[in-house]
Amino acid sequence: MCEADYPAVMPPSSPADDISAAELLLTLEPPDDSGAQTLDRYDWQAAMAAADGLRLLLDSMDDAGPLGEDESRRVVCEYHEDWAAVDGEHAEIVSGKHRDPSFGAYTTVNSLLTAGGLAHLFARWCALQEKVTCRLVTTAGLGSGKPPQKLEAATQALRKQRQGDLPLVIDDKHLEAVGEFTQGLLAHADGLPEDWGDSAKAVPPTPTAAQHDQAVRFLSMLSLSHGQPQRSVLPYAAPSMYVRPVLVRMGLPDDIADEVWEAVLGLFRTRMRAAGPRPQAGLPNVLAHRLGSPLPGAVQMDRELAGRIVTIADIHIAIEVAVAAPNAYRPLPRVTLLNRMGVKMAVGDCTDNSIERAEQLRKDHEELWRIRVAVDPEARAEQNKLRRALLRISDNATQTVATPDHAWGTDLWRELQSQIDAMGPDSWTDLLDSDLRLGGICELANRCQVWFSTRFDIDAEMARLRAERGIAA
Structure with a gap:
């Protein structure tokens, strides 16, 4: 032609x-x-x-x-x-x-x-x-x-x-x-x-x-x-x-x-x-x-x-x-939850509702293991096994969603939930439902072992937020 x-x-x-x-x-x-x-x-x-x-x-x-x-x-x-x-x-x-x-x-x-x-x-x-x-x-x-x-x-x-x-x-x-x-x-x-x-x-x-x-x-x-x-x-x-x-x-x-x-x-x-x-x-x-x-x-x-x-x-x-x-056109200042997990999720652009849910799951997870470790001498080993599994999941999920183009905290939160839901049901007791396992991820974030963005100086950021609100360190 x-x-x-x-x-x-x-x-x-x-x-x-x-x-x-x-x-x-x-x-x-x-x-x-x-x-x-x-x-x-x-x-x-x-x-x-x-x-x-x-x-x-x-x-x-x-x-x-x-x-x-x-x-x-x-x-x-x-x-x-x-x-x-x-x-x-x-x-x-x-x-x-x-x-x-x-x-x-x-x-x-x-x-x-x-x-x-x-x-x-x-x-x-x-x-x-x-x-x-x-x-x-x-x-x-x-x-x-x-x-x-x-x-x-x-x-x-x-x-x-x-x-x-x-x-x-x-x-x-x-x-x-x-x-x-x-x-x-x-x-x-x-x-x-x-x-x-x-x-x-x-x-x-x-x-x-x-x-x-x-x-x-x-x-x-x-x-x-x-x-x-x-x-x-x-x-x-x-x-x-x-x-x-x-x-x-x-x-x-x-x-x-x-x-x-x-x-x-x-x-x-x-x-x-x-x-x-x-x-x-x-x-x-x-x-x-x-x-x-x-x-x-x-x-x-x-x-x-x-x-x-x-x-x-x-x-x-x-x-x-x-x-x-x-x-009149300036956004209201965001009130970030003042713990390491909350600050990390806020920097990763997670929604306030996700952060509030994460905090509740973290507290529930922490309370469960506090009681179990106190009454069951074998619970500590099971807790460490779960921690290793959750770290592996967070690593896989981060590699799936992390990108330099935009904030990816919301994508990570969704991916973590998906991968935790896919964990084998026979591996854990009935007490450890998917929400409590997600709470374990939140606890790892609070321990600075999981991030919702690239790593930054979390202590400096928390100090800045405290100073903004007039809270003593």
């Missing part, structure tokens, strides 16, 4: 045609709208949408900092896709996909279509009459030398042709990746235009020339933003990455970046659940569908969607509020 096998594809039409991308985004109802109800589980998506909002704000300001006259830039949350960035008549729909480190990288085009959400993104682009640009934002990378990297190279080449208003011609080195993407769409034809379903039913499934051209136009409007920060590090990275450039442009001190980030992120958390303020509040719709009334236009839909829209003016106000009252 060579370049000559496919004629040049005409680039997508300009948004100046009859209806703009932004108007189409607001007036065309999406086929599903479950995102606004389930977004509580996707705080990372809210953070990445907030980053987009901050970029729109930055682009709207001049070097002196004040807002420009054009305030049409905004982010529409959980509508058609995870969010959409709007600037005047232009719109970009964005699919946000958080993938844990265990996922690795996208190594096949099919993984981009499924786990990366490109099939759904393509379907929404088709429904929006090919007028919007599209972007995939994901934590995972693209496998080195794999088809996804080649597909990204194809999108970059096609984008340059589109931006130069040139016919879209596929270079020979990109033919395979584009062909694999087009063929892969046939396996995900649900939600695509009807003719895609017809091609998918053919034997063998074969895309038509028109479908190939449509896929090429889509790729010319697609951006892949991969390797984004994981949710475990994003709270620490976001103020520097996303907030400080805006504060510098506004001439504000950047030492309040953490507080500003919390204020802006709070806006997006709310809007992602479609829980923002509504101009009509709870007033009923009166004579809304009278005879002769037209379908709602972009202005009316903008009002209807107000609960999930964040404008750059909203973001600007949130920044001003955070600057005026930074204490």
Whole structure:
């Protein structure tokens, strides 16, 4: 197959045609709208949408900092896709996909279509009459030398042709990746235009020339933003990455970046659940569908969607509020349990509930052996046997979960519980159930034989916490 096998594809039409991308985004109802109800589980998506909002704000300001006259830039949350960035008549729909480190990288085009959400993104682009640009934002990378990297190279080449208003011609080195993407769409034809379903039913499934051209136009409007920060590090990275450039442009001190980030992120958390303020509040719709009334236009839909829209003016106000009252956005100080186990688990980012449970299990374990050793001369040997077994489990569990990328105490706590539950039931008496064995791990942590993070000066940290609370050593 060579370049000559496919004629040049005409680039997508300009948004100046009859209806703009932004108007189409607001007036065309999406086929599903479950995102606004389930977004509580996707705080990372809210953070990445907030980053987009901050970029729109930055682009709207001049070097002196004040807002420009054009305030049409905004982010529409959980509508058609995870969010959409709007600037005047232009719109970009964005699919946000958080993938844990265990996922690795996208190594096949099919993984981009499924786990990366490109099939759904393509379907929404088709429904929006090919007028919007599209972007995939994901934590995972693209496998080195794999088809996804080649597909990204194809999108970059096609984008340059589109931006130069040139016919879209596929270079020979990109033919395979584009062909694999087009063929892969046939396996995900649900939600695509009807003719895609017809091609998918053919034997063998074969895309038509028109479908190939449509896929090429889509790729010319697609951006892949991969390797984004994981949710475990994003709270620490976001103020520097996303907030400080805006504060510098506004001439504000950047030492309040953490507080500003919390204020802006709070806006997006709310809007992602479609829980923002509504101009009509709870007033009923009166004579809304009278005879002769037209379908709602972009202005009316903008009002209807107000609960999930964040404008750059909203973001600007949130920044001003955070600057005026930074204490309102500072997290409450954490009260750490002042023993070695509690401090270690806190440093490992374990939850307060896990630490409280661990402390209770530690006390129960300690009390059991205090009584048994006092009345049974053979109990000490059994206690040492259990200690050796628990140290082996903690060693195995730590090697399984420890990573330099983020705090892993919570992962270790979960892994310890799993491995202890898997211990043979015949090895220990009925008194030593899995909870009490986990309590033994907690006691070993209190003796500095088990850690929930890399080793640190535990005595210095405990002294610092005592000093903060005014407790004598």
